Amino acid sequence: MVEKGAVVKAGQMVGEPSGFVSAPVHSPVSGTVKAVADRPHCLSGDQPAVVIEPAETDEWELMEPITDLDRTPVEKLVERIRDAGLVGMGGAAFPTHVKVVPPKGHAFDTVILNGAECEPFLTCDHQLMLAKGEEIVKGLKILLKITGAQRGFIGIEANKPDAIKHLEELTRHAAQINVAVCRVKYPQGAEKQLIKAVTGREVPVGGLPFQVKVLVQNVGTAYAVWDAVANGRPLVERAVTVTGPIVKEPKNLWVKVGTPVGELLERCGGLTDDAARFILGGPMMGLAQHRFDVPVTKGTSGVLFLPPPRPEDFIAGPCIRCARCVDTCPMKLVPCEAATFSEAGKLDKAEANGAGDCIECGSCAYVCPARRHLVQSIKVSKPAILKRRAERARGA
Ligand code: SF4
Ligand code: SF4
Structure with a gap:
């Protein structure tokens, strides 16, 4: 949607969706478009990208906040989620506006927020639940309204007692919502495993969660739903875990989508070992990368730096x-x-x-x-x- 030389604001849409299962892309910064060209991408080599040189400060272009949720039609909320470019933030990055509407003849009766975060090393969802629990619960309430589901759960593995306690306190007076404490067992955070753990229902082989009337969304996505509806802010930032045994100061960062991974590493003091491997995501399901200029995407939950492998591995x-x-x-x-x-x-x-x-x-x-x-x-x-x-x- 923009050409070289264009001046853009933070939150401005710069890439249109190309089909139904697709989401728009917004600028995470105010600045000047330096190029529209192929750039490295973590999933599939070079991909078309908008390269923006950031200005000193951000001037935001936001959508109108939706303040009266009760009187807002469901279609308008789904439209907002689409216009804000929301995708699943647990890693799959499937467009949220598609997922929240079940196919004809189907309906949801349950929404589960995925706060299991079962992969070793990753802690950004845990941190988000502690820092933004209230907003996550509000996001869940919006998802309940959109889907018409009668009950909502926040599924959290038992090894996060502080997050469990915090969210239980926040949902004490919300009759529809419960925190479901799950066993610590990889891959508890996988969609079908989480549905089974929380509801006892089994998604049929080759099937999808809507077939058992359940919608699963990551806690980060619920936060983004709230932000898009309440503040009119598109999805341009997210929490990312930067970690691994050779990172000098591992931490969770609030990161603008599009930031090169190398910059995250600088914010964490660099590495103690030169010859390392790095993975976007967790050690079990993440994707190995070979260059530091790959950007953080909407689905990047972590950046993991590991020591050199043993050849026998x-x-x-x-x-x-x-x-x-x-x-x-x-x-x-x-x-x-x-x-x-x-x-x-x-x-x-x-x-x-x-x-x-x-x-x-x-x-x-x-x-x-x-x-x-x-x-x-x-x-x-x-x-x-x-x-x-x-x-x-x-x-x-
Ligand atoms: S990766 Fe292996 S263990 Fe996991 S679902 Fe596939 S076959 Fe099963
Ligand atoms: S050795 Fe064969 S059967 Fe045993 S875990 Fe490996 S693939 Fe499976």
Whole structure:
């Protein structure tokens, strides 16, 4: 939406959505557009980007705050969420305005806020619940209004007693809302696992949460919902955990989307070891990166810096048929077979062993004594399996 030389305000929309499952992008700063060109992206090489040189101070362009929630039609709230560019902030970055409206013939009766934050090292959701608990609860109330759901939960793992206590106090008089204390067990924060833990309902294999009448949103997204509605602010900032054993001063930072990761590291005092690896997200599901100029995106929950790997960590041995991967898989899949067939390009057999339902939690690879690259192998066939599934559903 902007060209080189344009002067933009913080909060101004600079990129339009390109389809239904898409969200607009807003400038996080006031400044001057220096280029509209491809730049590094954490997920898929170079991507089109708007490069903005920040001004000394930010002048904001905000939407009109919505103050009378009771009298605001649901459609207007969904429109606001869309216009604010909200996406799931737990990592998946799926557009929120799409997710809050179930397909025709379906309805939500429950909204769960995901505050489980089960991946090791990540603490930004925990910190956000402590610092912005009130706003998160208000965001949940807005989501309850939008969905018409009768009850709301905030799912938190039992290892965050201060956040549990704080949110229980904040929701004491909200009859519809409860804090659900969950077992500390990876991957408790995965959507389907959290639904099971909180409601006892099981999302069918290959299915989605709306099929059991549940909407799950990250606590950060709930905060962003409140901010978009109450303050008219689009999603241009978020909490990010910068951490790892070789970071001098690990901390949670409030970061503008688009900030190069290298700048976050500077704010944390740099590294104690030069030859490191770094990952966007947590150690189990995050994505390894190779350059410091990749930007923080709306879905970046953490930046993890690790010491150099031991060469033996990468040497995969043959499968010894121990079935540890089967025992540990939270989706009840057969990872050893799914990976083998996936590597061999045998889609039918890979699918029959669960490759299409893998949530990429990494638990199987973590326990595998042969150090097989199970997740990477499964990921090879998963997109093709999901595409075939979608075609079958459309009757193609
Ligand atoms: S990554 Fe492994 S353990 Fe996790 S869901 Fe996929 S197959 Fe199962
Ligand atoms: S855990 Fe590893 S070695 Fe054991 S069955 Fe699974 S893939 Fe094979």
